[in-house]
Amino acid sequence: QKEVEQNSGPLSVPEGAIASLNCTYSDRVSQSFFWYRQYSGKSPELIMSIYSNGDKEDGRFTAQLNKASQYVSLLIRDSQPSDSATYLCAVNSGGSNYKLTFGKGTLLTVNP
Amino acid sequence: SAVISQKPSRDICQRGTSLTIQCQVDSQVTMMFWYRQQPGQSLTLIATANQGSEATYESGFVIDKFPISRPNLTFSTLTVSNMSPEDSSIYLCSVRVSPFTGELFFGEGSRLTVL
Numbered sequence: 584q585k586e587v588e589q590n591s592g593p594l595s596v597p598e599g600a601i602a603s604l605n606c607t608y609s610d611r612v613s614q615s616f617f618w619y620r621q622y623s624g625k626s627p628e629l630i631m632s633i634y635s636n637g638d639k640e641d642g643r644f645t646a647q648l649n650k651a652s653q654y655v656s657l658l659i660r661d662s663q664p665s666d667s668a669t670y671l672c673a674v675n676s677g678g679s680n681y682k683l684t685f686g687k688g689t690l691l692t693v694n695p
Numbered sequence: 696s697a698v699i700s701q702k703p704s705r706d707i708c709q710r711g712t713s714l715t716i717q718c719q720v721d722s723q724v725t726m727m728f729w730y731r732q733q734p735g736q737s738l739t740l741i742a743t744a745n746q747g748s749e750a751t752y753e754s755g756f757v758i759d760k761f762p763i764s765r766p767n768l769t770f771s772t773l774t775v776s777n778m779s780p781e782d783s784s785i786y787l788c789s790v791r792v793s794p795f796t797g798e799l800f801f802g803e804g805s806r807l808t809v810l
Contacts (some may be wrong), residue, residue, distance in 0.1 A: 585789075612758060615796070615797040616796075617797070617798065617799075625803075625804075626785075626787055626801040626802060626804045627738070627787075627801050628801075629696075629798055629799070629800060632796065632798055633796075646789050671738070675797040681726065681791055681797045681799075682728070682740055682743065683740070683797065683799055684740075685737045685738040685739075686737060687736065687737040688737055
């Protein structure tokens, strides 16, 4: 069974700090990795995708991928209270169907 | 991305009844999926909605309980049949827009409560 593991949190950081969210996955052949943000009562919103080892930056967000360690992370710099949400890690193991397996999510709270 | 509209956005249903959820996309998409998110849980894939043919169901989900239609490249329906309180959940339509990436985009979800 393909698994995606995340620390459920809650992760609490002060405003302006760096929030670090981590995710591990079990399927070694996984090819695509995604971070979604889900506000309470809302649907998931794609914020980052990463396909190759290393870092990928987009504004205040940086995704990091290490396929050898089967590990993907999301860093949020200069955290804002509006970043308070559940962050879902999703992994695709390739193939023509492109199904995503989601982790249970990490609840992030940014305190003013 | 794409604009994905789902309806109903929420409903309260009686045990034993069935409800059909509609998903409309503003552009043709290669793939459509139906997910379920139970309270406090992550997303679980129910099935892949295949255009013009039977849906592909994940382990634990069957066509008799969750019949799915996809008559064209912009529309799909999910029916939750013979509902029980355990079916109380958010049901999410998602689409893959680009054939080159695995990015999925989600509709607003349909929150069902079964009494």
